Amino acid sequence: MTNISIIGSGHMARALATVMLRGNNPVQILGRDGSRTRDLVESLGPGATGGVTGAAVTGAIVFFAIPHKEVHNAILEIGDSLDGRVVVDISNTVDVSNFDRLTTEPGVSAAEETARLLNGRAEVVKAFNTTFPTTLEAGKVGGQHLDVFIAGDSEQAKEKVSAVAAAAGMRPIDVGPLRRSRELEAFMLVVMGLQVSPEHQHFNWDTALRIFP
Secondary structure, eight states, X not given: XXXXXXXXXXXXXXXXXXXXXHTTOOEEEEESOHHHHHHHHHHHOTTEEEEEBTXXXXXXXXXXXXXXXXXXXXXXXXGGGGTTSXXXXXXXXXXXXXXXXXXXXXXXXXXXXXXXXXXXXXXXXXXXXXXXXXXXXXXXXXXXXXXXXXXXXXXXXXXXXXXXXXXXXXXXXXXXXXXXXXXXXXXXXXXXXXXXXXXXTTOOTTOOOOOOO
């Protein structure tokens, strides 16, 4: 059993909390909107607790389920309670105004930016950016389990994230060091572009990436 903290109270926060609880891992939800956070915690049931962003983090693994542009302020608000923990960056920096570019500078990923902001205070892992809320909450797509692609520079941190993913019935796949998050994020530019394209109506936000077998 691993205590999990999730920063955010939106659709991805709900999906992550659902699968973490499914794996018997207690969940703490911290969000800026107190009413929304309370409603989410109540809907999740036993094993879930909540509070406002800035409250002390209790989880050994902390998921940032917020847009990447909000991560900097979240880190400032949370303060030193992130120290020594595993921080999971799930963000995609696709420009949703046109789905035609990434908002990060070439050669750098959102996860690497998060790592720089934390400056060694916590181990940063990239994971869950290739899953979307509906399929993640369901834990499968098309009758198949979900793959969770994991990048990070700490083998121990990746093992911890892999363990909670596996406990929730998903298959963790270690793709290498944190710099591989560049490719994970860039590929989602292709995927999300397909999902919104009228030329590919069979793609939608309920799709997921999986490697066979």
